[in-house]
Amino acid sequence: MEDKELLRLLRKDPDRGTAAALDLYGGVVKTVVWRVLYNFPRDAEECISDAFLKLWKNRKRLDGAPVRAWLIVTARNTAVDRLRKLLKDNSISLTEEMAEMLAAPEEGEAEEILELLSPADREIFVRKYYFLESTAQIAAALGRTESDINSRLSRGRKSLRKQLIQEGECSYDH
Amino acid sequence: MTTNLWRTIQAAQTEEFEFSDAEKERIMENLKKETHRRSGFGTVLKSAAGLAAAFVMLVTASMFNPVLAANIPFMENIVGFLRQNHALDSGVYSNGAVEKHMVPVSVETDEAFSIRDSYFDGTVLAVTIAARLPEADTETVEMQFELEINGETPPIQIEPVGGYTPTATLYRAEDSCFVGTVVRDISAVAPSSEFALTITPTSFASPNGDFLSLVPSAAAAEITQNEDADVYPVKGIQTDGLTITELRATPAFTYVNTEFTAPGTYTYILTLDSGEKLDYIRVGDYDQQCYYEALPVGTKYVTIDVYEKADARKPVCSATVTVTDGYSDGDAVKAYEDARTGDGSQSDWLVELARRGIPVTPREGETAVELGETIISRTYSETNQDQTKDSAFYLDPDAVTEITYDNMQVYASHTDAGIDDADMNESGIPDDLSEYRFVTFDVHIETKGTPGIREDGHLQPEIEAYGENDGTAGIQWIENYAHLILETDFNFGIDIPYFSGHMRGFTNYYHFASNAYDSHDFVVGFYVPTAAVESGNWLIGVENGEHNPDYTFHTVYTYYTIPPYTE
Numbered sequence: 001m002e003d004k005e006l007l008r009l010l011r012k013d014p015d016r017g018t019a020a021a022l023d024l025y026g027g028v029v030k031t032v033v034w035r036v037l038y039n040f041p042r043d044a045e046e047c048i049s050d051a052f053l054k055l056w057k058n059r060k061r062l063d064g065a066p067v068r069a070w071l072i073v074t075a076r077n078t079a080v081d082r083l084r085k086l087l088k089d090n091s092i093s094l095t096e097e098m099a100e101m102l103a104a105p106e107e108g109e110a111e112e113i114l115e116l117l118s119p120a121d122r123e124i125f126v127r128k129y130y131f132l133e134s135t136a137q138i139a140a141a142l143g144r145t146e147s148d149i150n151s152r153l154s155r156g157r158k159s160l161r162k163q164l165i166q167e168g169e170c171s172y173d174h
Numbered sequence: 175m176t177t178n179l180w181r182t183i184q185a186a187q188t189e190e191f192e193f194s195d196a197e198k199e200r201i202m203e204n205l206k207k208e209t210h211r212r213s214g215f216g217t218v219l220k221s222a223a224g225l226a227a228a229f230v231m232l233v234t235a236s237m238f239n240p241v242l243a244a245n246i247p248f249m250e251n252i253v254g255f256l257r258q259n260h261a262l263d264s265g266v267y268s269n270g271a272v273e274k275h276m277v278p279v280s281v282e283t284d285e286a287f288s289i290r291d292s293y294f295d296g297t298v299l300a301v302t303i304a305a306r307l308p309e310a311d312t313e314t315v316e317m318q319f320e321l322e323i324n325g326e327t328p329p330i331q332i333e334p335v336g337g338y339t340p341t342a343t344l345y346r347a348e349d350s351c352f353v354g355t356v357v358r359d360i361s362a363v364a365p366s367s368e369f370a371l372t373i374t375p376t377s378f379a380s381p382n383g384d385f386l387s388l389v390p391s392a393a394a395a396e397i398t399q400n401e402d403a404d405v406y407p408v409k410g411i412q413t414d415g416l417t418i419t420e421l422r423a424t425p426a427f428t429y430v431n432t433e434f435t436a437p438g439t440y441t442y443i444l445t446l447d448s449g450e451k452l453d454y455i456r457v458g459d460y461d462q463q464c465y466y467e468a469l470p471v472g473t474k475y476v477t478i479d480v481y482e483k484a485d486a487r488k489p490v491c492s493a494t495v496t497v498t499d500g501y502s503d504g505d506a507v508k509a510y511e512d513a514r515t516g517d518g519s520q521s522d523w524l525v526e527l528a529r530r531g532i533p534v535t536p537r538e539g540e541t542a543v544e545l546g547e548t549i550i551s552r553t554y555s556e557t558n559q560d561q562t563k564d565s566a567f568y569l570d571p572d573a574v575t576e577i578t579y580d581n582m583q584v585y586a587s588h589t590d591a592g593i594d595d596a597d598m599n600e601s602g603i604p605d606d607l608s609e610y611r612f613v614t615f616d617v618h619i620e621t622k623g624t625p626g627i628r629e630d631g632h633l634q635p636e637i638e639a640y641g642e643n644d645g646t647a648g649i650q651w652i653e654n655y656a657h658l659i660l661e662t663d664f665n666f667g668i669d670i671p672y673f674s675g676h677m678r679g680f681t682n683y684y685h686f687a688s689n690a691y692d693s694h695d696f697v698v699g700f701y702v703p704t705a706a707v708e709s710g711n712w713l714i715g716v717e718n719g720e721h722n723p724d725y726t727f728h729t730v731y732t733y734y735t736i737p738p739y740t741e
Contacts, residue, residue, distance in 0.1 A: 015206070015653075018202065018205050019198075019202060022193075022198045022201060022202065023198070026193040026197070026198055026201070027190035027191060027192070027193040028188065028190050030190075030191050030193050030197070031188060031189075031190045031191045034191055045197070045200065045201065046204075048197075048201055049201050049204040049205060052201065052205055053204075053205055056205065065180075066180050066181070066183075066184035068183075068184055069180045069181075069183035069184035070180075072183055073183065110179050111179045114179050114182060119182075119377060119385055122182045123182060123186050125182075126179075126182045126183050126186045127186060127188065130183050130186075131186065131188040133188060137189070141188075141189070
């Protein structure tokens with residue numbers, strides 16, 4: 001099913017449209033959310049629901065948008081936002097891993113960084129900050145060494161002045 | 175405008191976690207709770223968004239057929255080739271008019287990347303492209319590209335082209351040759367009747383995200399507006415307070431802009447007339463400004479009727495524009511079928527569907543039975559087996575729900591059937607009942623190991639309130655067993671207006687509580703177009719718990735056939 005057809009189904013028949021969206025993208029949304037909230041399964045499931053609810057709410061606005069990408073960014077932002085709240089409310093210690101999650105650039109800044117990167121480095125950047133893969137995972141997936149991945153990521157980090165991602169849902173600008 | 179970020183995320187892959195059916199069910203429950211509250215979940219949305227929707231084709235993904243490709247001289251008819259492969263994803267191609275008006279672009283055919291044909295009507299630019307990609311080992315590739323008109327990048331316009339994707343999909347046609355199409359509304363950069371077009375590929379990627387290392391250089395072409403596109407703007411037609419400020423018809427689209435300023439809420443309906451009253455097509459209900467598909471050949475008049483939303487019996491005003499002809503090969507039925515896939519009024523479409531009398535038959539792999547027979551559904555079986563909490567008593571691999579429809583009764587309305595408005599689901603009641611009958615059935619349901627959903631969340635009050643609860647109760651949805659079907663290829667998700675066991679006051683009209691082994695007798699009522707009632711050309715679909723593998727998410731039904739009824 002193509003995104004266009006999915007969006008139309010969401011508009012016409014939200015029940016089946018949502019089910020189709022879950023079929024198509026449930027796995028990747030869960031993956032992104034769980035990488036942030038692996039210690040908080042109940043919150044993770046709520047965030048997955050929230051991401052798809054946002055898709056449903058935005059079903060008319062997203063015509064022509066890349067739904068998978070939109071959901072990934074929305075899921076990441078929703079999960080990271082929840083993590084920040086959990087850290088604040090529960091006095092949970094911030095681990096190095098969590099700090100990395102929270103250090104992703106804002107959307108506009110990410111766009112600028114991507115402009116400076118080669119296509120190969122763009123994928124590394126996206127895997128790191130949007131799919132929230134570990135350096136070891138990226139290295140394994142792309143057949144590179146961890147130090148190579150870190151080196152490539154550091155080029156983009158120079159531009160990373162803001163350390164917390166934006167709050168709320170992301171937007172897709174046609 | 176965001177570009178690279180979204181493209182890169184869309185194309186990139188990651189190792190995904192398993193997403194189980196049980197998780198999906200739970201999330202669906204949460205979503206239903208939210209979306210029901212917001213919009214009458216399950217209805218055909220009546221909002222008149224229809225603009226782009228009228229143009230969006232139902233594009234079914236189709237596997238590329240290499241035998242077909244070998245037999246097609248693709249360079250002579252790329253659009254035809256793409257059409258045969260279900261690869262035209264813009265509504266401007268829907269009825270073949272743009273295809274007829276495309277003209278070849280003069281290029282050197284041995285170039286690695288080239289623009290082959292063009293169509294431009296002053297608004298829509300459609301071009302075919304061809305690329306030689308010897309590295310590609312897949313049947314499709316995604317091309318990222320930049321498009322410039324006289325050196326300027328036009329902004330993205332969703333309408334009238336019916337959607338926008340930042341990439342173009344190219345399909346293998348012969349050996350290493352791939353072809354595709356690019357469609358854009360370029361009116362924002364206001365090109366003259368002649369302009370320079372440049373398309374610069376920036377990357378080619380296979381469906382699994384692998385980028386090709388060789389990217390051909392840009393292709394340029396001089397584009398000339400199609401003189402035979404015969405764009406004719408009509409402006410300033412006034413009738414009864416309704417002004418057609420603009421009617422613009424091209425082979426790619428029909429644009430209608432109207433003004434009607436009387437207080438109230440109104441619906442705008444475009445109809446086309448061949449002059450012989452044979453091809454009178456009610457295209458759809460939309461907003462005051464709306465894009466429709468290209469006018470079919472033979473169109474003589476275009477009429478815009480304005481109805482009060484609460485009373486669709488007679489228009490409050492209308493205006494008719496005489497046109498010289500249409501463009502597309504689509505006949506009345508085709509134009510109607512394309513239009514009805516947009517967001518129209520549920521009531522209108524149902525009556526129109528029934529009036530057309532297209533036979534409503536089960537899809538391949540589905541079966542139908544007569545009233546009085548019992549249908550087996552496993553809709554809740556899988557869910558039950560996935561749940562572990564308190565589930566020992568219903569972990570039954572043979573768990574099923576048995577549904578039996580019988581005792582069909584036909585009434586003029588639910589009031590005629592003695593049912594109070596308060597017991598109805600108002601979102602399922604048509605605005606105008608004159609072309610409907612209210613049809614009820616007795617429904618006997620037996621659960622055999624399938625209590626439905628059991629959880630501690632928002633459903634718990636309903637479960638606890640069930641007087642017959644033997645400790646195994648859960649919640650089911652009558653919707654799963656009661657689909658009004660007037661077309662089997664695409665289920666509109668029509669609301670059931672009446673369910674005798676409704677649980678309004680809790681979370682959902684359609685819920686009913688059931689023990690794992692239980693028996694229920696309900697009455698369900700449907701508003702069915704009179705034409706369908708009289709012909710018996712409709713079905714009731716009962717979900718059997720499976721999904722059709724030929725569709726991404728099409729429920730498989732077992733149907734009840736309905737006998738014709740005459741008063």
